Amino acid sequence: MGSQRSLLRSLSVDTAKRKHYCKANKRHVLEKGQRILVVKIDRDRFHYCFDCALKFVTTARSGLDALETELRSDP
Numbered sequence: 689m690g691s692q693r694s695l696l697r698s699l700s701v702d703t704a705k706r707k708h709y710c711k712a713n714k715r716h717v718l719e720k721g722q723r724i725l726v727v728k729i730d731r732d733r734f735h736y737c738f739d740c741a742l743k744f745v746t747t748a749r750s751g752l753d754a755l756e757t758e759l760r761s762d763p
């Protein structure tokens with residue numbers, strides 16, 4: 689990647705190694721073996737369930753689209 693920094697560095701998909709609770713909603717239980725989204729912020733790691741992760745991805749995608757539109761617009 690060279691000097692290009694990934695905006696998504698702090699995000700990764702992992703498999704739950706043990707039982708977790710979704711950071712967005714404690715009632716969303718992440719069972720061992722399920723796919724989860726891991727968000728690393730400083731030294732903290734937050735775990736999110738599939739549904740909440742998909743919402744994040746959708747929100748992030750529209751945010752990136754808006755950012756690109758703004759970048760490309762004439763000053």
Ligand SMILES: [Zn+2]
Nearest residue numbers: 710716737740
């Ligand atoms: Zn959730």
